[in-house]
Amino acid sequence: MRCGTARRLLWPGTGPQPVTDAVTEAEAHLRTCAACRHFLADQTAVAEEIERLAPRPVAPAAVRERVFERLARERVHPPAGGRRVSVRAAGLALAAAVMLALSVWVMRSEPGDVAWQQQVAAVAEDHVRSTHEESIVSTDAATVQQWLSGRVPFAVHIPMIPDAAFEGARLCYLDGRRGAVLRYRVDGRELSYYLMPAGPSALPSATPERFLHGAESGYQVVAWHDAGLVHALVGNLPEARLVELARFCVERSTARRESAAEVASIAATLRRAW
Amino acid sequence: MFEEVLSGHFDALYRTALRLCRGHEADAEDLMQEVALRAFRQFHELREIEAARSWFFTTLMRTHLNRVRTAKRHPEIAIDDLDDTAFERALEAWQAPDAPDRVFDRARLADQLEAALDALDPALREVVWLVDVEGFRQREVATMLRIPEGTVASRLYRARRELRERLPIDRAQRRHRTQREG
Numbered sequence A: 001m002r003c004g005t006a007r008r009l010l011w012p013g014t015g016p017q018p019v020t021d022a023v024t025e026a027e028a029h030l031r032t033c034a035a036c037r038h039f040l041a042d043q044t045a046v047a048e049e050i051e052r053l054a055p056r057p058v059a060p061a062a063v064r065e066r067v068f069e070r071l072a073r074e075r076v077h078p079p080a081g082g083r084r085v086s087v088r089a090a091g092l093a094l095a096a097a098v099m100l101a102l103s104v105w106v107m108r109s110e111p112g113d114v115a116w117q118q119q120v121a122a123v124a125e126d127h128v129r130s131t132h133e134e135s136i137v138s139t140d141a142a143t144v145q146q147w148l149s150g151r152v153p154f155a156v157h158i159p160m161i162p163d164a165a166f167e168g169a170r171l172c173y174l175d176g177r178r179g180a181v182l183r184y185r186v187d188g189r190e191l192s193y194y195l196m197p198a199g200p201s202a203l204p205s206a207t208p209e210r211f212l213h214g215a216e217s218g219y220q221v222v223a224w225h226d227a228g229l230v231h232a233l234v235g236n237l238p239e240a241r242l243v244e245l246a247r248f249c250v251e252r253s254t255a256r257r258e259s260a261a262e263v264a265s266i267a268a269t270l271r272r273a274w
Numbered sequence B: 001m002f003e004e005v006l007s008g009h010f011d012a013l014y015r016t017a018l019r020l021c022r023g024h025e026a027d028a029e030d031l032m033q034e035v036a037l038r039a040f041r042q043f044h045e046l047r048e049i050e051a052a053r054s055w056f057f058t059t060l061m062r063t064h065l066n067r068v069r070t071a072k073r074h075p076e077i078a079i080d081d082l083d084d085t086a087f088e089r090a091l092e093a094w095q096a097p098d099a100p101d102r103v104f105d106r107a108r109l110a111d112q113l114e115a116a117l118d119a120l121d122p123a124l125r126e127v128v129w130l131v132d133v134e135g136f137r138q139r140e141v142a143t144m145l146r147i148p149e150g151t152v153a154s155r156l157y158r159a160r161r162e163l164r165e166r167l168p169i170d171r172a173q174r175r176h177r178t179q180r181e182g
């Protein structure tokens, strides 16, 4: 057998091959031919060298973000009548991201729940409606707080987060429940603070002491459970930064509740909500 | 959840897209956008999550091929694939390389490999990248690219041979050889 034929038949990395007479003959050739053994060893060595030296850059965070943002838009606006680019695209992507993230958590908390895919669809649809919900643009917390009272079934206290500019609020629907979204700008990026009444399946393992972290569609999400509400901070910020902001929100909320009057008021609000 | 699965493979897909686009970041991002959308729309096709990596790469390779064909950025068929006889002749012509130098700059060698990969014929580059760098089986790559396994093998052999020829260490060796022979 010629060396070329033996090398082709014994070419490394092809996976299991049928043992034909030709292959048997090639193996016999290999036992007696040092050049062919050298050839096979060299192919392995070259492959290993390429594997070791090959450039493996990670994807830039900005690329990742843009791809996941586009996906979030795709979930909300499937291209039925051609592609539309919404001026609210960035906001849509952010809201879609938080809903998807929350859906994932609901699924994780109930591993047997096979209906979660439909939940995602329902949630996305709620989201489309929520974008047409009322909003208020104001940097004055008292004004916004007053605007929210009566529009959501719980009392909203707007924390003045350090190094964050408060920009206003809007209403949202999540899982059929009405919530409030407080809008901030932190380090030049949009930060949303979601407040929603807790449903029966919402984040059972989260407490004011225990945050749930998630990354979805390029956004970091930190959520917790406190006083009958699901709180979630969503933004294109490092997770550590988001956790730090979440801790601040919890501290503010705890300090507030130390007042007995406050506690009574929250309890009354919650009773009305349930 | 589609985004979760994609996220786990994102870096590998991106670096592959980057090589397919010869290091052009804007082109690679464009390609990634299209791949992500396509995969998202066809996610229901994926039956086993274990197959996700191969499935994403298949989507990447086919999307890339479509784009190249549509854009006519490159000639339709850049290389003549070898049949078994021609492949055997090429294998037989293999010559043992000189022993590698002891001292060389690995960082520089890595840069040179990147440049050498980008200089390869696209058909050779994608095969050597998928097999040697990303670790796919040659059979998987044959399915991804819709070419016979023997073609994957012959392209892989040619790609490795060309890469070795283009690396500076081998150029130095060839110079020595030429001097010795001359």
Ligand SMILES: [Zn+2]
Pocket: A002, A003, A004, A006, A029, A033, A034, A035, A036
């Ligand atoms: Zn031989």
